[in-house]
Amino acid sequence: MMASEVGSTNNEPVHVKISSEKAPLIHGRSVLYRLSNFFKFGRVQHAEGDGYVEFGSLNVDSSRTLGTFAGVFSPVTLSMFSALIFIRMGYIVGNAGLFVTLIQFVIAYGILLFTVASVCAISTNGAVEGGGAYFMISRTLGPEFGGSIGTLFFMANIVSSALCISGCAEGLIESFGPSGYLSGKSALIPDGAAMFAKTSVAILAVVCICLISVFISFFAKGYMEIPIPDANTLVQNATEHVNGTYTGLLSSTLAGNLYPNYSADYSSKGAMTDFASVFGVLFSGVTGIMAGANMSGELKNPGRNIPRGTLSAVLFTFICYILLSILTAASTSRFLLQNDFMYMMPINIWPPFVAVGILTATFSAGLSNLIGSSRVLEALAKDNVFGSGLNFIIQGTWKGNPIAAVLTSWTLVQIILLIGSLNIIAQLNSVLFLLSYLATNLACLGLELASAPNFRPTFNYFTWHTATIGLLGTLIMMFVINGQNIDPTIEEYPHWLSLVDHMKVKAFVELTVTKTVREGLHHLIRISGMGAMKPNTIVLGFYDEETPIDFFKNSQYATDIFENISTLPNSTVFPLRHTNAEKNLDSIQYVGMCSDVLKMKKNLCLCRNFHTLNKLQIAKNSALKYIDVWPVNFFQPTDQDPFDTTSLFMLQLACIINMVPVWKNLHLRVFHCEVSESNASLSISDSQNSISEFPRVSNELRIRKLLNMLRISASIKKIPNWGTQISGIKGHSLIDSAVENQYESSTESTNVLSNVSRAYILSVNQLIKQHSLQTATIFMYLPAPPVSNTWDENTIYRQYLQLLTELTADLPPTVLVHGVSAVTSTTL
Numbered sequence: 001m002m003a004s005e006v007g008s009t010n011n012e013p014v015h016v017k018i019s020s021e022k023a024p025l026i027h028g029r030s031v032l033y034r035l036s037n038f039f040k041f042g043r044v045q046h047a048e049g050d051g052y053v054e055f056g057s058l059n060v061d062s063s064r065t066l067g068t069f070a071g072v073f074s075p076v077t078l079s080m081f082s083a084l085i086f087i088r089m090g091y092i093v094g095n096a097g098l099f100v101t102l103i104q105f106v107i108a109y110g111i112l113l114f115t116v117a118s119v120c121a122i123s124t125n126g127a128v129e130g131g132g133a134y135f136m137i138s139r140t141l142g143p144e145f146g147g148s149i150g151t152l153f154f155m156a157n158i159v160s161s162a163l164c165i166s167g168c169a170e171g172l173i174e175s176f177g178p179s180g181y182l183s184g185k186s187a188l189i190p191d192g193a194a195m196f197a198k199t200s201v202a203i204l205a206v207v208c209i210c211l212i213s214v215f216i217s218f219f220a221k222g223y224m225e226i227p228i229p230d231a232n233t234l235v236q237n238a239t240e241h242v243n244g245t246y247t248g249l250l251s252s253t254l255a256g257n258l259y260p261n262y263s264a265d266y267s268s269k270g271a272m273t274d275f276a277s278v279f280g281v282l283f284s285g286v287t288g289i290m291a292g293a294n295m296s297g298e299l300k301n302p303g304r305n306i307p308r309g310t311l312s313a314v315l316f317t318f319i320c321y322i323l324l325s326i327l328t329a330a331s332t333s334r335f336l337l338q339n340d341f342m343y344m345m346p347i348n349i350w351p352p353f354v355a356v357g358i359l360t361a362t363f364s365a366g367l368s369n370l371i372g373s374s375r376v377l378e379a380l381a382k383d384n385v386f387g388s389g390l391n392f393i394i395q396g397t398w399k400g401n402p403i404a405a406v407l408t409s410w411t412l413v414q415i416i417l418l419i420g421s422l423n424i425i426a427q428l429n430s431v432l433f434l435l436s437y438l439a440t441n442l443a444c445l446g447l448e449l450a451s452a453p454n455f456r457p458t459f460n461y462f463t464w465h466t467a468t469i470g471l472l473g474t475l476i477m478m479f480v481i482n483g484q485n486i487d488p489t490i491e492e493y494p495h496w497l498s499l500v501d502h503m504k505v506k507a508f509v510e511l512t513v514t515k516t517v518r519e520g521l522h523h524l525i526r527i528s529g530m531g532a533m534k535p536n537t538i539v540l541g542f543y544d545e546e547t548p549i550d551f552f553k554n555s556q557y558a559t560d561i562f563e564n565i566s567t568l569p570n571s572t573v574f575p576l577r578h579t580n581a582e583k584n585l586d587s588i589q590y591v592g593m594c595s596d597v598l599k600m601k602k603n604l605c606l607c608r609n610f611h612t613l614n615k616l617q618i619a620k621n622s623a624l625k626y627i628d629v630w631p632v633n634f635f636q637p638t639d640q641d642p643f644d645t646t647s648l649f650m651l652q653l654a655c656i657i658n659m660v661p662v663w664k665n666l667h668l669r670v671f672h673c674e675v676s677e678s679n680a681s682l683s684i685s686d687s688q689n690s691i692s693e694f695p696r697v698s699n700e701l702r703i704r705k706l707l708n709m710l711r712i713s714a715s716i717k718k719i720p721n722w723g724t725q726i727s728g729i730k731g732h733s734l735i736d737s738a739v740e741n742q743y744e745s746s747t748e749s750t751n752v753l754s755n756v757s758r759a760y761i762l763s764v765n766q767l768i769k770q771h772s773l774q775t776a777t778i779f780m781y782l783p784a785p786p787v788s789n790t791w792d793e794n795t796i797y798r799q800y801l802q803l804l805t806e807l808t809a810d811l812p813p814t815v816l817v818h819g820v821s822a823v824t825s826t827t828l
Contacts, residue, residue: 492511516585
């Protein structure tokens with residue numbers, strides 16, 4: 001039986017020495033005894049003669065050559081120093097102050113400590129191969145759960161590598177340049193992860209020497225003026241150079257840096273800082289605790305190396321950061337800290353020390369994350385988590401090094417670098433690592449609470465309490481760093497429902513949140529309606545310079561139930577644009593919205609001049625007597641079709657309006673502009689309309705027969721001499737020809753916008769005014785927005801809107817209509 005081979009607790013006598021792999025089953029060791037044995041790096045727990053391995057006899061892999069210091073302590077320490085130790089301490093202390101900085105370090109390292117306990121637990125749970133935490137978790141919970149965590153680890157390491165490279169580049173660009181201390185740099189390309197780990201010891205030594213020089217400089221250097229870098233355009237100008245102050249160790253300087261004073265971040269185009277943004281940058285610099293676990297395939301004894309090396313590195317870096325924060329706050333003015341993140345270089349006893357420290361720390365941390373991400377990607381590919389899509393990773397291996405995985409990781413790092421801002425990359429990096437740590441703590445918590453028989457870690461300081469604290473800590477800080485406000489539609493939706501109920505209308509309310517009005521229009525068109533009941537008509541206000549007027553306050557529906565209920569200060573539930581206020585969209589976007597509506601196969605109506613509408617006069621049988629319909633495309637007047645989709649849709653809308661009680665006393669007029677009597681017989685029948693073909697007669701007679709067939713009570717008003725009036729449009733081109741009805745069905749003719757002059761449009765406007773002295777509302781034909789190439793879209797869209805503006809200027813309330821959906825009411 002397998003149980004007898006691994007130290008079974010059965011009653012049969014078994015002559016096998018119990019290994020420390022079963023330490024959780026032995027209750028009797030003292031805490032002091034365990035602590036005394038824990039930090040002995042050189043002590044080996046068992047000799048080869050012990051003969052116990054959890055999964056049977058495993059041959060020693062010759063590639064496992066790394067110990068605790070070179071394989072875990074050095075990579076973890078370098079990853080936790082990274083770009084933060086030399087480049088962003090001024091940003092953190094200068095904005096958050098010393099007290100808040102120390103609190104943030106305690107919070108960050110508290111989360112790390114409890115997460116390290118979980119990592120140590122899974123790393124001491126049996127044999128460990130390459131792939132780091134992914135391998136450990138997937139072998140316990142399966143590749144499905146482990147695969148999700150492995151993907152998070154992979155992406156977090158990719159972003160972390162980009163962060164380190166960005167920090168290295170920032171140090172070079174801002175401080176070195178043509179007159180800097182270094183004229184060039186060399187790159188170290190290690191031959192595999194093992195070679196990198198060996199060189200990381202030397203790199204760590206260099207970084208520590210540079211860091212010691214910084215500590216000495218705080219005591220050795222006195223008062224000096226330090227120039228603010230030219231890259232800081234927030235305070236620097238071309239006429240007068242601004243300097244910051246380094247005071248040396250003074251109690252007054254320390255007192256001035258104790259409390260927070262958040263300011264604009266000059267490296268992020270003046271974005272304001274706050275607790276969350278500062279903590280995001282801070283946490284991104286200390287997220288290297290997985291660097292040792294990622295090297296699990298090269299460690300001699302991962303179950304022993306990972307816990308000791310990781311915890312030692314966490315303690316060492318914590319002490320360094322605390323000392324550096326205190327010395328920085330006691331010696332450097334806040335103005336210098338906030339406006340020169342490279343302040344350590346000019347105050348150093350030998351400035352190139354800081355330059356070398358930046359290069360080595362960021363370069364080694366970037367390589368560590370790059371190698372770690374490639375190892376995780378290789379493990380994901382070997383387990384076939386993503387199917388055959390990662391087969392090239394397995395095939396692209398040379399001398400045990402996953403070359404294809406490294407190249408893939410490198411490519412993704414280059415993409416992340418396109419973000420450009422170190423602080424933005426840092427916050428993204430922090431969120432990804434917090435998600436990774438959350439998943440790790442959750443996995444260990446689930447294993448512990450479920451008492452999984454295959455989860456027997458020999459790490460004695462892991463309990464479900466540590467996993468729970470680590471889980472909650474990462475979850476909370478993740479929302480603190482990059483929290484999103486609650487969906488504002490949740491608070492707005494009840495107000496709109498109350499308005500609908502108050503006005504006693506039947507309506508569905510749909511709200512959405514988007515970056516632009518045009519994008520919001522797309523959302524509403526798609527989500528509006530219920531099931532198959534989708535609206536087919538979109539009504540928009542006209543784009544002009546009129547200031548919105550709130551008629552609701554003076555209407556019969558006026559109420560004060562919507563006053564003072566907004567959650568935002570100095571705001572209302574239904575705000576209106578004030579005079580001279582900036583509009584939310586420009587004319588190009590507006591015409592683009594009109595075009596988008598037609599592309600999405602919806603009818604379009606544009607309403608203008610409705611601020612002049614007086615419904616009380618209509619109800620009192622005043623001088624307003626008519627509802628006018630102009631089924632004429634004034635942009636193409638020589639090619640009229642009073643029976644096309646748009647014209648029929650206009651008649652339908654006018655008829656419906658005329659059936660409303662308030663509007664029932666108005667008379668419906670259809671204007672006929674006779675161009676030629678020689679047109680062939682016209683059919684308005686299609687697959688959905690069943691009106692029979694009219695004989696070859698005048699358009700006026702056909703319109704009259706159509707109105708009689710549709711049972712619409714309307715008079716036809718003929719515009720005489722229309723051909724003479726439109727003869728002046730040739731030769732004064734304002735808009736080039738373009739496809740007009742591209743959005744309509746194939747049965748409809750394709751019209752072309754051609755040669756429309758401003759003089760012609762103004763004359764049409766005057767003509768409509770002459771016939772609208774007693775008109776309450778006008779329905780006019782809306783030509784579709786012209787088709788244009790991207791390069792001339794702005795010009796042609798502005799011209800199109802200008803024509804519509806002049807066409808409808810100073811008219812009664814006007815509805816510009818363009819129909820797309822077939823009018824089915826003709827068959828009723």
